[in-house]
Amino acid sequence: MRNAICQTLKKHLKSTSMLAMNYRGPFRVRIDHKPMPEILHPEDAIVRVTRSCICGSDLHLYHGLVPDTRVGSTFGHEFIGVIEEIGSEVTEVKVGDHVLVPFNIACGKCAFCKQGLYGNCHESNPQATAVGGIYGYSHTAGGFDGGQAEYVRVPYANFGPTVIPPDMDPDDAVLLTDVLPTGYQAAEMGGIKPGDTVVVFGAGPVGIMAAKCSWLFGAGRVIVIDHIDYRLDFVRSYAHCEAYNFREIGDVVLFLKKITDWLGADVCIDAVGGDAAGNAMQTITGRKLLLQAGSATALHWAINGVKKGGIVSIVGVYGPTDNLVPIGNVVNKGLTIRANQASVKRLLPRLIEHVQAGRLNPKAIITHRVPLEEVADAYHIFSAKRDNCIKTVLLPSAK
Numbered sequence: 001m002r003n004a005i006c007q008t009l010k011k012h013l014k015s016t017s018m019l020a021m022n023y024r025g026p027f028r029v030r031i032d033h034k035p036m037p038e039i040l041h042p043e044d045a046i047v048r049v050t051r052s053c054i055c056g057s058d059l060h061l062y063h064g065l066v067p068d069t070r071v072g073s074t075f076g077h078e079f080i081g082v083i084e085e086i087g088s089e090v091t092e093v094k095v096g097d098h099v100l101v102p103f104n105i106a107c108g109k110c111a112f113c114k115q116g117l118y119g120n121c122h123e124s125n126p127q128a129t130a131v132g133g134i135y136g137y138s139h140t141a142g143g144f145d146g147g148q149a150e151y152v153r154v155p156y157a158n159f160g161p162t163v164i165p166p167d168m169d170p171d172d173a174v175l176l177t178d179v180l181p182t183g184y185q186a187a188e189m190g191g192i193k194p195g196d197t198v199v200v201f202g203a204g205p206v207g208i209m210a211a212k213c214s215w216l217f218g219a220g221r222v223i224v225i226d227h228i229d230y231r232l233d234f235v236r237s238y239a240h241c242e243a244y245n246f247r248e249i250g251d252v253v254l255f256l257k258k259i260t261d262w263l264g265a266d267v268c269i270d271a272v273g274g275d276a277a278g279n280a281m282q283t284i285t286g287r288k289l290l291l292q293a294g295s296a297t298a299l300h301w302a303i304n305g306v307k308k309g310g311i312v313s314i315v316g317v318y319g320p321t322d323n324l325v326p327i328g329n330v331v332n333k334g335l336t337i338r339a340n341q342a343s344v345k346r347l348l349p350r351l352i353e354h355v356q357a358g359r360l361n362p363k364a365i366i367t368h369r370v371p372l373e374e375v376a377d378a379y380h381i382f383s384a385k386r387d388n389c390i391k392t393v394l395l396p397s398a399k
């Protein structure tokens with residue numbers, strides 16, 4: 001009874017504003033008061049966020065690489081929370097449920113969703129012809145506000161939000177919204193056969209998960225390339241793989257050939273995307289002058305470092321415009337290129353099982369826990385790869 005009265009009072013006294021990360025332009029974000037999100041469609045839910053993460057994908061926005069990233073928007077596509085309110089047609093979740101919310105906004109019913117391509121939903125981002133809706137990922141991904149906030153509007157609530165198993169650590173749950181499924185899908189798209197040599201470019205959260213998951217698909221050898229030593233050290237012990245600093249090995253492609261009997265890797269995974277370092281021409285044209293949709297350095301290395309007939313799996317994110325990539329080598333080597341945004345909802349059942357069985361331990365990559373109020377510092381540290389940062393969780397303090 002007392003609880004019910006409290007709830008009613010809380011509802012009446014409900015504030016009309018909340019704290020949320022607010023994008024002010026490249027390299028500038030701050031915490032701000034923003035209006036509380038509202039139910040706009042009968043299938044919407046409002047989620048009170050209990051944890052959100054900063055992702056390498058957010059860095060592309062933060063660095064100004066993604067077109068139509070509007071000042072005033074709130075980022076955050078990796079979040080979990082409690083259902084606070086539901087629209088009149090929501091039947092699959094109820095108020096009070098603890099849910100993890102896949103980063104893809106998907107209707108679950110269109111032709112693409114029916115194929116399990118939840119990252120390419122045709123309904124959630126109808127102005128686009130490529131990507132579906134993504135929380136907090138610019139107007140090119142639908143213009144939805146994200147979860148680096150106290151509350152967030154969740155469309156298609158009958159499909160996306162997934163109730164977190166009661167025995168699951170919330171830190172594992174939040175990494176199931178993107179990082180683990182993306183790493184897993186990167187390995188899956190690599191078509192890894194037993195004994196294959198897999199090279200993963202990038203030792204960020206996604207590359208770390210891709211390396212770890214490659215073993216699940218039967219890889220015989222896993223090699224990770226990055227230039228940040230603390231990340232290379234981490235991935236070596238977490239994913240039991242070889243790891244090399246590209247600034248210390250000279251010509252990366254030649255190095256990969258040398259250590260693979262001059263054949264190249266069976267599978268190369270690009271877990272870097274448009275913020276890649278390592279090639280001055282790519283960096284200047286892709287990241288500084290924005291003449292291409294980010295720097296394609298890791299993708300070059302992947303295409304040139306894979307063996308003839310091999311597979312290149314791309315999960316690294318590039319902008320929607322053009323990139324300079326060695327397409328001639330793709331043709332002449334007979335490569336298969338597979339790429340996509342991860343289809344989180346499709347992968348959740350098997351990944352929840354892997355986590356519950358202890359085969360995958362995603363929460364081990366979390367290095368920073370920061371109050372939401374300090375989101376500006378958190379972005380700076382993650383972007384500059386300072387303080388041994390691998391993965392940052394933002395915690396709304398009011399809860």
Ligand SMILES: NC(=O)c1ccc[n+]([C@@H]2O[C@H](COP(=O)([O-])OP(=O)(O)OC[C@H]3O[C@@H](n4cnc5c(N)ncnc54)[C@H](O)[C@@H]3O)[C@@H](O)[C@H]2O)c1
Nearest residue numbers: 056057202204205206226272273276277278316317341342
């Ligand atoms: N496809 C998807 O569904 C999906 C989902 C999540 C993230 N992503 C993308 O995956 C990529 C990685 O995300 P993250 O969170 O791990 O990012 P991150 O920024 O934490 O990590 C990227 C890593 O790549 C390294 N790097 C830079 N240049 C490199 C190069 N030339 N070769 C090898 N490594 C290089 C960096 O030092 C860094 O450690 C990003 O592009 C992100 O947008 C894609």
Ligand SMILES: [Zn+2]
Nearest residue numbers: 055057078178
């Ligand atoms: Zn992400």
Ligand SMILES: [Zn+2]
Nearest residue numbers: 107110113121
């Ligand atoms: Zn759809």
